Amino acid sequence: TPLFLDFFAGSGLVTEGMRGFFQAAWANDICEKKAAVYIANHGPAHFERASIANVPGKSLPKATLAWASFPCQDLSLAGKMSGITAARSGLVWQWLRAIDEMKDKPPILVAENVVGLVSAQGGAHYRLLHDALLKRGYKSGALLLDAVHWVPQSRPRIFVVSVPKGADCSGFADRGPNWAHSASIVRAAHGAANWVWWKLPKPSGRAARLQDVIEAGRIPGDLRHSERNLGLVPPRHMDRLTHAFSKGLRVVPGYRRTRNGRQVLELRFDEVAGCLRTPNGGSSRQFIVLKQGEGFATRLLTVRETARLMGAPDGYKIPGSFNDGYKAMGDAVAVPVVRHLARHLLRPLAERLDG
Numbered sequence: 001t002p003l004f005l006d007f008f009a010g011s012g013l014v015t016e017g018m019r020g021f022f023q024a025a026w027a028n029d030i031c032e033k034k035a036a037v038y039i040a041n042h043g044p045a046h047f048e049r050a051s052i053a054n055v056p057g058k059s060l061p062k063a064t065l066a067w068a069s070f071p072c073q074d075l076s077l078a079g080k081m082s083g084i085t086a087a088r089s090g091l092v093w094q095w096l097r098a099i100d101e102m103k104d105k106p107p108i109l110v111a112e113n114v115v116g117l118v119s120a121q122g123g124a125h126y127r128l129l130h131d132a133l134l135k136r137g138y139k140s141g142a143l144l145l146d147a148v149h150w151v152p153q154s155r156p157r158i159f160v161v162s163v164p165k166g167a168d169c170s171g172f173a174d175r176g177p178n179w180a181h182s183a184s185i186v187r188a189a190h191g192a193a194n195w196v197w198w199k200l201p202k203p204s205g206r207a208a209r210l211q212d213v214i215e216a217g218r219i220p221g222d223l224r225h226s227e228r229n230l231g232l233v234p235p236r237h238m239d240r241l242t243h244a245f246s247k248g249l250r251v252v253p254g255y256r257r258t259r260n261g262r263q264v265l266e267l268r269f270d271e272v273a274g275c276l277r278t279p280n281g282g283s284s285r286q287f288i289v290l291k292q293g294e295g296f297a298t299r300l301l302t303v304r305e306t307a308r309l310m311g312a313p314d315g316y317k318i319p320g321s322f323n324d325g326y327k328a329m330g331d332a333v334a335v336p337v338v339r340h341l342a343r344h345l346l347r348p349l350a351e352r353l354d355g
Helices: 013-018 032-042 089-101 116-135 183-189 223-230 235-246 303-309 322-330 335-354
Strands: 003-007 023-029 047-049 065-068 108-113 138-146 156-164 251-259 262-267 287-292 295-300
Touching (some): 013 023, 013 335, 023 032, 032 047, 116 156, 116 183, 138 335, 156 335, 235 251
Parallel strands (some): 003 023
Antiparallel strands (some): 108 156, 251 262, 287 295
């Protein structure tokens, strides 16, 4: 099994998704609580809790692939959009610095981040990364993969895959955009030298519905809090809720938002959860509405439910508090997305490049 390095490894869902295709030879994260989740599931032997800025590349083991799910705060639409050179998202340059310092550079690099990486400023942030990879001898291309193809959660993410400029990509690349290339990616690719239109089979379709991941018997604990939340549901959403439940729908998710100066609980009715986030502030926590007697009740998603929405197996250990677990899952990469990418592109590429 080829080896890989898991930079910004967080709670270990990338390592989980790579299982059977690549073996983690080294992983790191600075967050103590995420490190506890990683180690609980993958062991301490290859994990280093340290800032990427303090990781010398010469100390890293030889590997076929280096993965970096670098911080998204400065590229997220929910943030200030400070860009890829700002303090948090700019840690991607420390990743490349570590790669530069390695004696044997991995032939495959993968960088993962939010859609803002390619969509903001017409793709300017992506092109900075693309050009930096090109200077290091790699050709690259970006893919947009949404976890909703595999799990009932809307979670679009960008995956930048890079290989040596001279690598034979025949069979792995198309002549132009395909289903995994959004309009923003096409714009970001315009004028980018040595761009690769990576090819992946389109997933066959998601079987699980939101109600399939909900833990049975977990009822709201504070009915007064539930009533306050229901009071925030806009009247048109309450009408749709009543109709949806009369037709057999069992669960509806929602986020608290501020609209026209007042807080509301906005619901969605497509049996798909909104994108999980880290639990910083009340509006970041996702609620679900359930049938309760003749009426409705609300509660937060449980940690196990968030793990299921990320495609983690039920045996995946998530130590710590509710907030610790919610953050560990909300700030991660969905397991089946990683698995699809590994099975259909990364492992076949590794076999060709290692061969």
